[in-house]
């Protein structure tokens with residue numbers, strides 16, 4: 001068994017709202033091994049984004065431990081968490097989060113800039129990723145001149161350009177057409193198979209989840225023990241499991 005690159009152990013996340021507390025995650029224990037593509041699926045409000053944000057170090061659990069590459073996030077301060085996140089994690093958002101005033105090239109170059117690279121566009125990692133994602137012709141454009149699919153490809157290129165070992169994607173196809181969504185999933189799949197990355201995808205869509213090596217299910221903040229993997233991971237199997245699990 002490979003080392004887990006991401007780990008949540010007995011994680012609870014309570015959101016306090018006045019006198020009321022919502023338990024968004026309850027006792028979640030979950031590991032992602034290096035070099036795998038894992039999908040977490042579940043209905044709206046089941047805690048998917050909460051879990052992804054915790055695993056990215058964007059949020060801290062109410063109790064329990066989160067480890068990125070073996071480092072316990074509770075042992076780090078905000079700055080330490082930021083540094084490990086920058087180095088280890090690429091994050092893909094549903095709404096792309098591109099900087100509208102910057103070109104495609106400048107958006108993609110941002111993580112390299114944060115890592116101290118003065119001219120990101122001259123960096124071999126930049127050239128490689130632009131080619132890999134088929135963005136060579138678009139590098140001079142600003143985001144408003146791109147289709148949704150092109151925006152998401154740009155946003156994934158930005159998430160992986162500094163070669164973080166882990167890519168977290170929260171509903172990356174939520175705002176895309178079926179075919180643009182398939183392109184994005186194929187790129188995430190190739191990032192695992194050809195670039196050796198680890199991908200954790202959050203989706204409510206069994207068609208997207210079918211791209212993963214392993215599918216897990218969240219329901220009302222609880223990670224269900226069921227795992228769909230290997231040859232069983234076709235879309236209809238996943239949809240059937242979701243129906244059986246009441247998702």
Ligand SMILES: Nc1ncnc2c1ncn2[C@@H]1O[C@H](COP(=O)(O)OP(=O)(O)OP(=O)(O)O)[C@@H](O)[C@H]1O
Pocket residue numbers: 015016017022023024042043044045046047048049050051204
């Ligand atoms: N900042 C917050 N404050 C209070 N409650 C929150 C907060 N963020 C999320 N919640 C609640 O926690 C629960 C889980 O939310 P979460 O966003 O993780 O769900 P999700 O599975 O990602 O849903 P979706 O598919 O709609 O994105 C929900 O009940 C939600 O209302």
Ligand SMILES: [Mg+2]
Pocket residue numbers: 048049050
């Ligand atoms: Mg969500």
